[in-house]
Amino acid sequence: MRYDEIRTPSYIVSEKTLRKNLEILKYVEEASGARILLAQKAFSMFRVYPLIGKYLSGTTSSGIFEARLAHEEMKGRENHVFEPAYKDDEMEEIFKICDHVYFNSMSQFERHLPVIRKHSDVKVALRINPEFSTQEGHEIYDPCSPSSRLGIRLKDMPEKLPSEVTGLHFHTLCEQGFEPLCKTFSIVEKNFKEYLKQIKFINLGGGHHITKEGYDVEGLIKLVRYIRQEYGLEVYLEPGEAIALDAGTLVTEVMDIVDTGDIKTLILDASAACHMPDVLEMPYTPPLIDYDDDGVKYRLASRTCLAGDVIGVYGLKKAPSVGDRLTFGDMAIYSMVKNNTFNGMPLPDIVLEKEDGDFELVRRFDYSDFKERLS
Ligand SMILES: Cc1ncc(COP(=O)(O)O)c(C=O)c1O
Structure with a gap:
């Protein structure tokens, strides 16, 4: 019409602008070795998932329905999910349709251990709270605000990661440039170093304004390369906004x-x-x-x-x-x-x-x- x-x-969504954003993200993937996921909470227009799937490694979900949508509409790509708490009766489906499942607390991880053990092909990670706030004014968008329920604080981490856990995740940013990510990673590296040595992948969350004019794309590429080389980790980024x-x-x-x-x-x-x-x-x-x-x-x-x-x-x-x-x-x-x-x-x-x-x-x-x- x-x-x-x-x-x-x-x-009205512009295919041309979407592709322009996706090309920047693809460049980051290729130059750094990072795997980039669409955070569906920001943008779930599945009519364009075939286009997005050509450029990105997959999706991440914040709930069972998003996970199901990605499973149906972005076939053949990675399907990650993080929820602060999972319903018992959703776990079988989650583990069938997702390949990476993130837990927000040790109690949630332990509660769902029987399902986790049944699906050893699914990778399991813990979300950590670096307790390092990089934003002011928008407390509702700050997962590091003092009373945040998001992520496990260092004091609550187990001495050694359970054998089922092979990844860590943090998400602390909102519409931010590279500098706050860099500072956050140095805090994670300082405080969670022992854990970085026990895992195989790390997810640096979303909130990276990678496709915004002026974003330090080369800085991000350098950081991802450093993490991959220094710790031998697969690195994930899961922006939402940056995609669209x-x-x-x-x-x-x-x-x-x-x-x-x-x-x-x-x-x-x-x-x-x-x-x-x-x-x-x-x-x-x-x-x-x-x-x-x-x-x-x-x-x-x-x-x-x-x-x-x-x-x-x-x-x-x-x-x-x-x-x-x-x-x-x-x-x-x-x-x-x-x-x-x-x-x-x-x-x-x-x-x-x-x-x-x-x-x-x-x-x-x-x-x-x-x-x-x-x-
Ligand atoms: C865990 C997690 N990952 C990714 C995102 C996507 O963030 P953004 O759309 O700001 O890039 C969010 C947003 O709230 C989030 O909570």
Whole structure:
């Protein structure tokens, strides 16, 4: 279909930008020997898994359904999973469909030992907490915050790793450059050195903004090579954002223009609460294409009845009219994986902008997607 046939609201994912990101990640894999996994929690648009699977080594999951999705849609690639706690009745399936399973505590590891022992072909790792925070301000995204439940602290590690454990995992970053990773690894190396000698693979988690302009890709390659050579380890990275960074937009329509005292407010058919929850959760103001800092300011808000469902205040190039389209940038990640139908809002269409310029309607949702989650 053509661009003007796209209905609003729609997430539009660009195949070209995805491939550009994947080429950078493939370069890192080839130059460093690292294996890179897609963290599905950020981006699970399985229509493009065949493309992603051509470049990356596999996926990582945060729950049984993500693991099942990867098993079904990215066949032949690695399937890793980490959950802070696993349900007993999910373990058989997890061990059948995943090749790497990560545990968050010694008690979880011990609880599931019978299943672990039955599946000796599946590699097992422990998540550690390096207790080294590299970010300020976003405590909910900091796995090293003082009361974090994520990862085993050094004081709680066993003296020697159980024979079933052949890997370690840490995830401590969020939208960060190479420097914080480098510092974190030096802490891990100092405090967990004895354990590095007992394992075969290490997973450095996600949060690496590898595809962002200015990221020190060569520094990362050097670090991975060092870890592989010094400790003889297979090294994994599991970014989510970096795979689909800047690869998607959310296109929306102006439905009404209301006078709200200070400035005018545009009522849009897209919602921060429903379609881009990170805008309220982080919180942050998403980029708007055709934003003009010097233009007249408008408050962009949603048609839900949540008073705080406001996306932000933006200057616009020209005075908007009802029916105009506005497009938010960087909307592939942590958007469609987190959306919801609060207020009975329809979910946006999912559209793929193909490399040949055509637009493919990948998925259109309807009333049943709302009703079937209720009873
Ligand atoms: C364990 C783990 N791995 C990977 C990721 C992906 O992080 P990002 O999308 O920031 O790269 C996350 C994000 O929260 C995570 O918790």
